[in-house]
Amino acid sequence: MQQIFTRHLFLVVVSFLCLPVMVMAKNDTIRTKDGVDVYIKKNQAKKLKFIGEARLLDIESGATDPLRIGAGVSADYLLPKVLSANVNFKGAYYSLFEQLSKNKTKTDNNLKGAMVANAGVRLHIYDGKGKQWRKIYIQKHKGLNEDGTVRTTLRFLKAKYPCRLIFAARGGVYYSTAPVVSNMNKDIWKPEEKGSVRTTDGTVFGLDHYTNSTTTGFYVGLSRIINMRFLTSSNIEVDESARTLTSFFKESYLDILIANTAFDPFQRGGINYQIEANADGSFSTNNVGWRLGTRLVNTKKKNGMGAYAEIGMRPGVFGRGMYGSLGFNLAFTR
Secondary structure (H helix, E strand, O other), X not given: OHHHHHHHHHHHHHHHHHHHHHHHHHHOEEEOOOOOEXXXXXXXXXXXXXXXXXXXXEEEEEOOOOOEEEEEEEEEEEOOOOEEEEEEEEEEEEEHHHXXXXXXXXXXXXXOOOEEEEEEEEEEEEEEEEEEEEEEEEEEEEEEOOOOOXXXXXXXXXXXXXXXXXXXXXXXXXXXXEEEEHHHHOOOOOOOOXXXXXXOOOOEEOOOOEEEEEEEEEEEEEEEEEEEEEEEEEOOOOOOOOOEEEEEEEEEEEEEEEEEEEEOOEEEOOEEEOOOOOOXXXXXXXXXXXXXXXXXXXOOOOEEEEEEEEEEEOOEEOOOOEEEEEEEEEEEEO
């Protein structure tokens, strides 16, 4: 009787000690339909602290400017929990709107290049373990076709893999500049009409009078961040396969922009004609805008490539804020 009890006790203890190993193996292994095990190792999603981006090419088209090409910089700093920060800036080195203005403007204003900048923080509402769909390479196989040519077959596994998942509320300061023209003040629903702007002294400026606008305010919004970094191998061959690194940072965001817009005076013949936004006959402005965007950075190495895209409507001259942009960057991470 004592031997039976001892044997049962031994089995219970062994089962208890093996339980964490079994659970870990289950959590860290994905089995395909045809019985291949994919092993997930060295999950380091929490280690990313800093992303610095040189935005090498930014292409934008909008209601104000049909084609704008520029560049910029961006930086992120992520704490282990609770908080992260982001700053970014982009400016245009080519603008079709500005090119046209050189031959058409009737003012003496020195037009400034268009630029957009903002700086803010994210408050992490949720910051922890998550799962995200991803297709990962597991095997490269070479064979022969009937005619003797070499056939290469690649095998991938699309499944949910572990990541650091962040849902955050975000907000910060917003600043932008852009050249504008008096024609923008016409009724956007009546394209056949011509616009004009009345200055504070009552002078009316008709066609093709150009100046600069400056918009300052803040933004609030929501952000979703996925950060992956882990190694995978499999038993698809006789021996365990070589390890493959999967590592990237992805953010999707939606912001509301709230900002006021001011205009430089028209300069003509040595006289400044002051402009008051939303006064009778003056530029009509919209103080509320929005933007929806996504960005992706390859973080396999300290230096990697990335891409981003954004659509929205900026505060500024009424009805002229819609835009879409996309770009590519070189990123440094640590």
